[in-house]
Amino acid sequence: MRNGLVAVVALVALSATACGQTGDEGDWRRPAHAGRTATAAVSHPGAPASALSAPREARSPAELAARLTTAERVSRDPSSARPVAAQAGFEAQVLYRQLAGRPRWMRPVVGAVPVALRATVRLHIRARRAFRTMHHTLSRTLPSWRIVAPASEPALLAFYREGERRFGVPWQVLAAVNLVETGMGRIRGTSVAGARGPMQFMPGTWAAYGRGDIDDPHDAILAAARYLAHNGGGRGKIDQALFAYNRSRLYVxxxxxxxxxLHASPAALRGLYDWQVVYLSRRGDVWLPVGYARTSPAGTSAYLRRHPERLLSRSTR
Known part of the structure; x- marks a missing residue:
């Protein structure tokens, strides 16, 4: 089940300790003006790239904490307008990526966000640093992928819950794998190891555990649940099952x-659903929006000359 996409979308802001909800969670999630955010409004993530605004990086820990709190609140609030929520999810993703690369900012940021959000921030940074460590070599070229709009959030949640109901694998684990592997189905392409589909199955593994269409999100998510359950995920052995899926402790x-x-707050799925595909190149973090398509790798510099706004952060390496 090895794949070549994981370090890209973990994006995943883009990692495990349990984090419980606290009584004041509602205070930070639902202010009087929950539909407002510091970034521009956008349309549904399946819309053209021009509908989304590339979030800028924060200039200080205080700014990052304030913007991250707003982004998390707006993205989770069901009353937020769909365009505003989509931009908020993207904003949180970019800010988490920035924070993971600035260890000295971690303490002041955690101290400045609401208490109920602190465990979430720590978990995001754990994930980001784990996946970043897995990505040893930065590419000069962009991948030969197509970026497409994913299935709707309600549909995906229904598929995750069906997987849990039928095979005993927690739906949150299935959602996390789907996020990490292909940005919840945004990436269409074959990995360097030959894996395919929203859950990145190798042909032989799909032959044994797949049913239906490897590129169909419903079929792929259920196949992942079936595979994880076979390896202990349905009996509570999540570590063991995930290690079978990708033999890396960092991945697990x-x-x-x-x-x-997601276990601590199922509403967090709304924000994660809106995360974009962000590719870590030698130039830095490059946003590959819905509509991006390459039949052969293109030089990063050439792409950024045409789309300079899609360089979200510059590489420090």
Whole structure:
């Protein structure tokens, strides 16, 4: 089940300890003006790239904490307008990526966000650092992928819950794997190891555990649940099952962190659903929006000359 996408979308802001809800959670999630955010409004993530605004990085820990709190609140609030929530999810993703790369900012940021959000912030950074560590070599070129709009959030949640009901694998784990592997189905392409589909199955593994269409999100998510259950995930052995899925302890740590975030607050799925595909290149973090398509790798510099706004942060390496 090895794949070549994991470090890209973990994006995943883009990792496992359990984090419980606290009584004041509602105070920070639902202010009087929950539909407002510091970034521009956008349309549904399946819309053209021009509908989304590339979030800028924060200039200080205080700014990052304030913007992250707003982004998390707005993205989770069901009363937020769909365009505003989508932008908020993207904003949180970019801020988590920035924070993971600035260890000295971690303490002041955690101290400045609401108490109920602190465990979530720590888990996000755990995930981001785990996946970043897995990505040893930065590419000069962009991948030969197509980026497409994913299935709707309600549909995906129904598929995750069906997987849990039928095979005993927690839906949060299935959602985390789907997020890490392909940004919940946004990435269409074959990995360097030959894996395919929203849950990145190798052909032989799909032949044994798949039913239906490897590229169909419903079929792929149920196949992942079937495979994880076979390896102990349906009996509570999540570590063992995830290690069978991708033989990296860092992978297990990252996926379990995202699952823990969802376990503590299922509403967090709304924000994670809106995370974009962000590719870590030698130039830095490059946003590949819905509509991106390459049949062969393109130079990062050439792409950024045409789309300079899609360089979200510059590489420090």
């Amino acid at each position: 740590r990252g996926v379990e962190a995202y699952a823990a975030i």
